Amino acid sequence: MTRLSLTLLLALLVALPLSLLAGRVWIDPLHPAVPHAATILAELRLPRAVLAVAIGAGLGGAGAAMQGYLRNPLADPGLFGIAPAAALGAVLSFAFGFSGGFALPAFALLGAGGAMALLGLVAGRGAAAPGGGVALFTLAGMMLASLAGALMSLAISLAPTPFALTEIVTWLMGSVADRSWREVWLCLPPTLAGLGVLALAGRSLDALTLGETAARSLGVDPARLQWLMIAGVGLTVGAGVAVAGIIGFVGLMVPHLVRPLTDRRPASLLLPSALAGALLVLVADCLCRVLPLSSGELRLGIALSLVGAPFFLHLLLRMRQGLA
Amino acid sequence: MLSADRLSLRHRLSGITAALRPGEVTAICGPNGAGKSSLLACLAGLIEPDAGAVMLGGAPLSALPPGERARAIGYxxxxxxxxxxxxxxxLVSLGRIPWRGAPAGEEQAAIEEALAAMDLAELRHRPVSRLSGGERARALMARVLATRPRWLLADEPLANLDLSHAAALLARLREQAALGRGVVLVLHDLAAAMNHADRVLVLDRGAVVADGAPGEALTEAVIGEVWGVKATWLGEGGGYALATPSSRA
Incomplete structure (x- = not known):
């Protein structure tokens, strides 16, 4: 583990317990004056914090892997269409009125799985053809993303009741509020498995830095790499969307922040991006909890985009000045 | 020995047979579209030919696992x-990717050796965006050398290099051949091929039209026939220059 990863891990280990204290009611760990403090901590805040960490780690790791795979700093885990497909699954569960219990995440996971299967049908086809591999595969993913987006809009426009419509729109904004251990156990194992799969792709992603032909000359099997990307991005992003809705910007922004602190190889970016993603989502969710809003709390997905977009623009402008 | 045995590729190569020897610098020359890059990619195992086979040490290259092929042939x-x-x-360390699991000491030794071979030791920490064209070409070649392949295949490594950088790179590739590696280069610069190669393959429309020592393969007659240019060799032994007629006449 590099010094950067260790630092981020330490920061995360400090931030996680601290985050439990913040919220609508502040809990003093030494003199808990709030009734049911233990229950609030164990049943509300801890699962929520663990979920934020899992989702952030998944998005950060998947973002780093996607940018490495596409050799493009503008790539984002949503590009393969897995996140929109998972969201489509969730929207359908609302539209059909099955949003209670396990049905919502199950529908979303089915959506993610369906997208992974469709991408799997494309994977390997022309993977070895010069220039055909990554571009063809990514185009297929983007088509899938727009198809899922269109179907989602259709489902929204056909929402049976205004109540279902409100539920869909609110859910799509992305949040980890009011999540329980059940969501944690749904999200954590696939996220960890996905991050493990992406780690297996690390060396191939490094080789891809030199272009597809040079990567193949270094022994990279493009079809195997596509499968690893489908499984890794599918598991991390699918699991995240299934329990928290769409949370943008993390997968795009975090690898950018972390890259200058590494040797810039995609493989050396994976672990620090996952840790930084976890830290970012944890802190952002904490801020959402403590911000005083009359109509409840700010949605995490909105907050990250509100902070992320200007920050990202600033970063881009600074990078441009650096290049000039 | 790396050899092509009646290699054919639709629209690009037709029945190419050639045996390349380690310890030699072989240049593949030919006009644009002659199939030079396709032949090199076939020899590197990156394109599967429609017919015929590439043999490495007597065994078909296509039968080798990708990792083993990558350790034998740098491209x-x-x-x-x-x-x-x-x-x-x-960047140079990426050349070690095929050697997954090799001891760390060996990894570093191979990287140092490659950096030294391309005279990059002092530039080791410089980002590639701040390298000159010549330094960048050397860094990319060092990446190939770090694999310590038995065969070194490079597609137009002299493109975009000025005279001195091209000469320096050729001298370094000659050192690699002296170490027993087979060096195969696609070259557009016929004088570079004439002066620096041990052997030249001339390709035209996907077929080998001349194969031998530079003086035998790159004769004025062959150049006239293949490139359609009436050129004259000037100079002698290792210092040839190719004079082509002026269009102003």
Whole structure:
């Protein structure tokens, strides 16, 4: 583990317990004056914090892997269409009125799985053809993303009741509020498995830095790499969307922040991006909890985009000045 | 021995047979579209021929697992990319990817050897975005050398290099051949092929039209026939220059 990863891990280990204290009611760990403090901590805040960490780690790791795979700093885990497909699954569960219990995440996971299967049908086809591999595969993913987006809009426009419509729109904004251990156990194992799969792709992603032909000359099997990307991005992003809705910007922004602190190889970016993603989502969710809003709390997905977009623009402008 | 046995590729190569020897610098020359890059990619195992086979040490190359092939044959593409602004040493270390699980000491030794061979030791921490064209070409070649391949295949490694950088790179490739590696280069510069190669393959429309020592393969008659240019060799032994008629006459 590099010094950067260790630092981020330490920061995360400090931030996680601290985050439990913040919220609508502040809990003093030494003199808990709030009734049911233990229950609030164990049943509300801890699962929520663990979920934020899992989702952030998944998005950060998947973002780093996607940018490495596409050799493009503008790539984002949503590009393969897995996140929109998972969201489509969730929207359908609302539209059909099955949003209670396990049905919502199950529908979303089915959506993610369906997208992974469709991408799997494309994977390997022309993977070895010069220039055909990554571009063809990514185009297929983007088509899938727009198809899922269109179907989602259709489902929204056909929402049976205004109540279902409100539920869909609110859910799509992305949040980890009011999540329980059940969501944690749904999200954590696939996220960890996905991050493990992406780690297996690390060396191939490094080789891809030199272009597809040079990567193949270094022994990279493009079809195997596509499968690893489908499984890794599918598991991390699918699991995240299934329990928290769409949370943008993390997968795009975090690898950018972390890259200058590494040797810039995609493989050396994976672990620090996952840790930084976890830290970012944890802190952002904490801020959402403590911000005083009359109509409840700010949605995490909105907050990250509100902070992320200007920050990202600033970063881009600074990078441009650096290049000039 | 790396050899092509009646290699054919639709629209690009037709029945190419050639045996390349280790310890030699072989140049593949020919006009645009003659099939030079396709032949090199077939020899590197990156394109599967429609007919015929590439043999490495007597066994078909296609039967080798990708990792083993990558350890035996280093390949530098015609338009090399570097997607991220890596430091030179990190770039060179990518050449070790086929040697997954090798001891760390050996990894570092191979990287140092490659950096030294391309005279990059002092530039090791410099980001590739701050290298000159010549330094970048050397860094990319060092990446191939770091694999310690038995065969070194490079597609137009002299493109975009000025006279002195081209001469320096050729001298370094000659050193690699002296170490027993087979060096195979696609070259557009016929004088470079004439002066620096041990052997020249001349390709035209996907077929070998001349194969031998530079003086035998790159004769004025062959150049006239293949390139359609009436050129004259000037100079002697290792210092040839190719004079072509002026269009102003």
């Amino acid at each position: 530098l593409p015609q338009t090399p990319e570097i997607a991220w602004d890596l430091g030179v040493e990190v």
